[in-house]
Amino acid sequence: MTSPDTALLPPASSAPPADLPADLPAVAAEPVVPGAQVEATALVADGVSVSYGASDVVHAARLELRPGRVTALVGPNGSGKSTLLRTAARLQRARAGTLSLEQQPLQQAEASAAPTDGLALSVRDFARHVALLTQGRPVPSGLSVRDVVQFGRYPHRGRWGRADPGGAAAVDRALQLTGVADLAERGVDQLSGGQLQRVWLASCLAQQTGVLLLDEPTTYLDLRYQVELLDLVRDLADESQIAVGVVLHDLDQAAALADTVVLLHEGRVRATGTPADVLTPDLLSEVWGIDIEVDTDPSTGRLRTRAVARHHTRTERLHP
C-alpha cells in the first residue's frame, strides 16, 4: 500500500509458522469491495522515465489502467516492472512524464471524465484512489493482523484520527476475502510468508481504492492461494470495476487473468495488447533470450507457454 506509515514499521522478529485458516469464503455473493466509496477510476501514466542516480531504468513508458480491466506487467528481472508500478503509485519520482486519474461514479462508468493531475493531489487524497502491494513488504512486530489491515484505512480517517464510518466493515471484509479472518488477533510476526502476504493484500483491499497495483502478489503463496488470489483479482475487476495492474512472472497466469499485457524489456514497453497479441513465441524468445514456445491448452482454450531448456535436447540425445 502507499501508506507512509507502513514504511516505518519495525523489522520482524523470527516466529513459527501458523496454521492455515480452514476455508476461504465464496466471493461472488456480495460486491467485492463493500460500500459506495469506491469510484471507478482510471490511472494513466504516460511518457514516464525514471532514473536511479545517473542510470535510466524506465524510458518513456505508458501504462493505462482502466476500470474493470486487469493489466499484467511481464518482463525479465530488472526490466523495470516494479519501478514503473511504484512510479504509478507515486512511491517513485519520475524524471519525466505525466500521471492522471479519471474518476466517475460507478453507475456512469461509461461516461467520460475529466482527468485529474495525479501528481497534484496530496498523498492522502491520492491514496484514496490508488493502493499498491509492494514487492518487498515489511514484517512488522508487535502488531496484530487486524492492526496491519487497519493501516489501509489511513486515507479515509481524518488528519486527527476522526471517525471512519465504513472502516470496521471494510477491514472485516478484507480479512474475509483474503482468508485471514481467523488470524485477525494474532501477531503478524507469528505468520508464515504466505499468510503475511495475504495480510498486506487485505490492507490494500481495506483501502477501498478504484485502482489496485500488485507487485508479484503470488510470491510465497501455495498453489491453492495463488488460484484464490487470481480469482479474487478477476472478481475485483468484474464486480467492483477496480482497475488492476499486476506484475506476474508466470506468463500462463498472465494469459489466463489479464485483459491487457504490457511486456517490458530493458526499461521500455516492448509491446502492449491482448495476451494473444503479446505472448507470442517471437516476442517472448526475443525478450527473454531463450526459446519460448506458445500453444493453446486444449482443455481450457488458454495460451500456454513453455521455455525450452537446454537439458531437454540433451536428454533427447542421451535417450533417443
Ligand SMILES: Nc1ncnc2c1ncn2[C@@H]1O[C@H](COP(=O)(O)OP(=O)(O)OP(=O)(O)O)[C@@H](O)[C@H]1O
Ligand atoms: N533503488 C535502486 N537503486 C538503483 N537501481 C535500482 C534500484 N531499484 C531498482 N534498480 C534497478 O532498476 C532496474 C529495474 O528494476 P526493477 O526493480 O524495476 O525491475 P523488475 O522488472 O521489477 O525486476 P524483478 O523481476 O527482479 O522484480 C534494474 O536494473 C535494477 O537493478
Ligand SMILES: [Mg+2]
Ligand atoms: Mg520487481
